[in-house]
Amino acid sequence: MRFYVPEWDDAVDAHYDFEHDELSAIDRSERELSYIWDIFEYGTTPIDGVLISREQVETTNRKSERLRKHGVYDDPVLSIPDWLPTISDCGAWGYKSLPFPPYDNAEMLDFYETLDVSVGVTIDHLVLGSGKDKGRLYLDERAFSDGFSKTDIPDRITNVVDLMVDEWPDEWPSYVDDYEPSLRTHEAVSPFTQSDFEGEVDTVLSTLASDPRAVYRADDAAFRYELTLDNAQEMYNQYQAGEYSFRLMVAIQGWDPSSYVEALEHVLEIGYDYVGIGGVAGSPIHDVRKIVKSVGKSVKAFEREHTCRIDTHVFGFAKTEGFDAVGRSGMTSFDSASMLRSAWTGGDNYRLTNDERYDAIRVRYPSNRDSLHESVEKSLRGRELLVALRAYDAKRSLSAAVDTWYETAATVIPETREYLREHRYEDRYDQSLLQDIEEAFRDDFTHARELQASFSDSLRGKLVKLLRKDSPEDPVPFEEYDELLNTAATAFADFPRIPTLIEDAEPTPLERIWTAVEDYATWIGDDDLLEDYRRTLANRPWESCECPICSEHGIEVCIFRGNDRNRRRGFHNTRRFYDEFTDSIPKILVAVQGSAGLSRYDTIEDYLQNEEPAFWEAVHDLPVAEIGVFDAAGVREWWTETGQTVSFAPTRMQENLQEQANRYQHLFLVTPDGDVDGELGQAVAASNCELQTFSSPADLRREVLEACGEDYVVGDDFVPHVPQVDPTDGLNILVVDQCSGSKEFPDGAPVFDAEETLEYSREELLERDNVPQIAARDLYTGRQQKYVREAVRTLRDDGHEVSRYFISAGFGLVSEYDPLPPYEVTFSSMNVSEIRHRSSELNIRPDLEDVLKQSDYDVIFFTLGSDYYTSIDIDSLVRDVPADQIGVVFNRDLVNDQYDNIVSVGARTEDAKNHGTIVVGLKGVYLKNFARRVGTVDSLDPDLVETLCREVVEGPTQAALEQY
Numbered sequence: 001m002r003f004y005v006p007e008w009d010d011a012v013d014a015h016y017d018f019e020h021d022e023l024s025a026i027d028r029s030e031r032e033l034s035y036i037w038d039i040f041e042y043g044t045t046p047i048d049g050v051l052i053s054r055e056q057v058e059t060t061n062r063k064s065e066r067l068r069k070h071g072v073y074d075d076p077v078l079s080i081p082d083w084l085p086t087i088s089d090c091g092a093w094g095y096k097s098l099p100f101p102p103y104d105n106a107e108m109l110d111f112y113e114t115l116d117v118s119v120g121v122t123i124d125h126l127v128l129g130s131g132k133d134k135g136r137l138y139l140d141e142r143a144f145s146d147g148f149s150k151t152d153i154p155d156r157i158t159n160v161v162d163l164m165v166d167e168w169p170d171e172w173p174s175y176v177d178d179y180e181p182s183l184r185t186h187e188a189v190s191p192f193t194q195s196d197f198e199g200e201v202d203t204v205l206s207t208l209a210s211d212p213r214a215v216y217r218a219d220d221a222a223f224r225y226e227l228t229l230d231n232a233q234e235m236y237n238q239y240q241a242g243e244y245s246f247r248l249m250v251a252i253q254g255w256d257p258s259s260y261v262e263a264l265e266h267v268l269e270i271g272y273d274y275v276g277i278g279g280v281a282g283s284p285i286h287d288v289r290k291i292v293k294s295v296g297k298s299v300k301a302f303e304r305e306h307t308c309r310i311d312t313h314v315f316g317f318a319k320t321e322g323f324d325a326v327g328r329s330g331m332t333s334f335d336s337a338s339m340l341r342s343a344w345t346g347g348d349n350y351r352l353t354n355d356e357r358y359d360a361i362r363v364r365y366p367s368n369r370d371s372l373h374e375s376v377e378k379s380l381r382g383r384e385l386l387v388a389l390r391a392y393d394a395k396r397s398l399s400a401a402v403d404t405w406y407e408t409a410a411t412v413i414p415e416t417r418e419y420l421r422e423h424r425y426e427d428r429y430d431q432s433l434l435q436d437i438e439e440a441f442r443d444d445f446t447h448a449r450e451l452q453a454s455f456s457d458s459l460r461g462k463l464v465k466l467l468r469k470d471s472p473e474d475p476v477p478f479e480e481y482d483e484l485l486n487t488a489a490t491a492f493a494d495f496p497r498i499p500t501l502i503e504d505a506e507p508t509p510l511e512r513i514w515t516a517v518e519d520y521a522t523w524i525g526d527d528d529l530l531e532d533y534r535r536t537l538a539n540r541p542w543e544s545c546e547c548p549i550c551s552e553h554g555i556e557v558c559i560f561r562g563n564d565r566n567r568r569r570g571f572h573n574t575r576r577f578y579d580e581f582t583d584s585i586p587k588i589l590v591a592v593q594g595s596a597g598l599s600r601y602d603t604i605e606d607y608l609q610n611e612e613p614a615f616w617e618a619v620h621d622l623p624v625a626e627i628g629v630f631d632a633a634g635v636r637e638w639w640t641e642t643g644q645t646v647s648f649a650p651t652r653m654q655e656n657l658q659e660q661a662n663r664y665q666h667l668f669l670v671t672p673d674g675d676v677d678g679e680l681g682q683a684v685a686a687s688n689c690e691l692q693t694f695s696s697p698a699d700l701r702r703e704v705l706e707a708c709g710e711d712y713v714v715g716d717d718f719v720p721h722v723p724q725v726d727p728t729d730g731l732n733i734l735v736v737d738q739c740s741g742s743k744e745f746p747d748g749a750p751v752f753d754a755e756e757t758l759e760y761s762r763e764e765l766l767e768r769d770n771v772p773q774i775a776a777r778d779l780y781t782g783r784q785q786k787y788v789r790e791a792v793r794t795l796r797d798d799g800h801e802v803s804r805y806f807i808s809a810g811f812g813l814v815s816e817y818d819p820l821p822p823y824e825v826t827f828s829s830m831n832v833s834e835i836r837h838r839s840s841e842l843n844i845r846p847d848l849e850d851v852l853k854q855s856d857y858d859v860i861f862f863t864l865g866s867d868y869y870t871s872i873d874i875d876s877l878v879r880d881v882p883a884d885q886i887g888v889v890f891n892r893d894l895v896n897d898q899y900d901n902i903v904s905v906g907a908r909t910e911d912a913k914n915h916g917t918i919v920v921g922l923k924g925v926y927l928k929n930f931a932r933r934v935g936t937v938d939s940l941d942p943d944l945v946e947t948l949c950r951e952v953v954e955g956p957t958q959a960a961l962e963q964y
């Protein structure tokens, strides 16, 4: 499976001066730019391809011309390496408020060919629901004037139609004639007037329908859906008729799983073998999961019916927690920029893993609104802190480092003054462009960099401006320079600050840097981030990362400041993401050894179907893997053309396979004798890729699925299956219960509160005088806990193994036998963020994850209320329940729909009435029902667990009777 990253000019200055925060060249065109593929080596580049939208290509004329001239691989700026595939699309988000995509099918095909991309995508139009009674009205923004503006459109219209006003293109593509002939031929745009919108809404809409400045559609979602499919057909025909060197992918749109599946079936009938799922970017993960799963199922069915292979891409798939769905549904690729952009779009921006993230320390630049004095002060404070942070990273004395900086900085203002007096009339400063003067100043004056680093860009910029104005013929009075320099000198008089500040701090490196950071962050207004900063400084996460960025730049990557740090942090985040991605979905390459017959076929697929039918039969529907034929050119993927030459030269074959293997964890080969040349084997092994060779394709298939992970072997279409559990030999059950407000303990015993239970450990509190030790299961005496206890007893009596834990708002996750002191803490008095915070301090989630891993449970009950679900983030936690185990939650319908092995049982007031109990005891009643009835069945699935829980044995009073 391949991970693509969208190209949005994500580049850094290859020779950035971190010490002084200076770009390598002031003129952007002179800088050497590094993209993510420049920073990492071939084997470790954390992306498998680049997505290039037409919209991004055309952000500036210069970029557009450059890319059209050179193509994306030979462009001197981008210079994407040959081995990275590129997908190009129109960028449907960019024109979502236009009535039609502004591009023509034939023109897009030419665009892709000109750009020399590997894959071009059909023209789709996002299916946006309108949510208004009368549908959607598009208006050309160019038809609004001062005389009649958008806001003059009467409310009675905007209340009932979804209005989309955007600047329409001068010329619409030709296919628009088929839908709105009045539009494309329309030349001059006359302005709207009040009268265009007067009268009954229906009348206005029907008049506007034939107006060249307006498009009205009652059902716009259906239109966009159909248009996307029509474009798919037209572009397919044109593509087949032409000679294009790229592969064509069709983009499909929809609004729910079945509309996507219908679109999929339509485009597969047309003949596409590469399908992109569009329009899911930004959708909630549970919706995406359902759509992807449905599409995946249909793709598998089609592949098997036709013994073919279909590649699938998910556009804008941002969520790490959705890998299971993407991988399990057999998707071939996806793209996302979110790992990159999260580096500067919010907190938790330095990522080690999805669950372990840190906040980079913000060291801010002065803003344009600051006075010179403020700018200098902010620069000095920032510079001093940066020096201290670097010393902390290098484990050197903060005071010594700051003092060294201070000594240099102290000479800068006087020396600048002296330099300017002597050199201001030199030829180098007789230039018209400020940029050239600044460059000359930076090259010639020894302290020019330090001047900016310590005393602000603003001060240096103002001095440069004076230099431009200043000439022997028309001299600037030197007082003007002096005034600027004196302002800086005044601000500097308060420095150095940090050595004095940290004198009183505890003499540990952490407390010292903390004092400096706390002082700075409070002063600059980032005091809300202090807690996160402390974690960053204490854990030093940059030392845990071995990526080339962290290795080279250390703490700079954990400093939030400017493009060159932040985007590098984004590259680092992408690297970390990629590691997790390939851990959960391994990279697998599968190939059969080619033969001389290759050259007789046009495509590898034709060859495989005709010459290697057993291999093709065994692999054509495999998820996750990339599949092909190998010869001296390495592995050629199934969808490529065979090309002119076929060679089996051993040395070249070795080299090429070794190189490809560099980017895979597994290489599976089928050869006639089930073996490969020893040297070839060694070459592949040297690239850290596990090589397995087979003569039997069926054996290979089994091993590939094994490598994908145990879940894949479960069902023959790979998508998750409903687990079936045999209860007859005794079940292994886990019950995750919660603490209750009502507790039983001796009168007069001390009762600990929220703060004490956090400050002291359970053990410490239990050691105190007069503190009773009460096992968790005896302490909690709520109605639910009582019922659950009875259910557990019944289950154990019947030979089932049961582990029971409690989530305690006081002490975190505890086993039923753990002794607890009396306490009074509850999640119900806290808001969501307080609950999360406390839960993280009590380490509840990681502890629970450990418990889930401890045993192969058959059924796991989470008998928890909503606050307790919040404390473990149940919606994501259920992913940790293995696919062959049944998870039972209550009142979480969302989760129910997404996972085949998770069932949500309704436990609301209505349900309680049916069971003759009240809602607080209901989950316990359910568990008792389950315990009593489970012996009557010989196979359990999630739905049956629900049935057993809900079973009302003898009318609604059964449970009620038991209370008497």
Ligand SMILES: [Zn+2]
Binding pocket: 545, 546, 547, 548, 549, 550, 551, 572
């Ligand atoms: Zn790193």
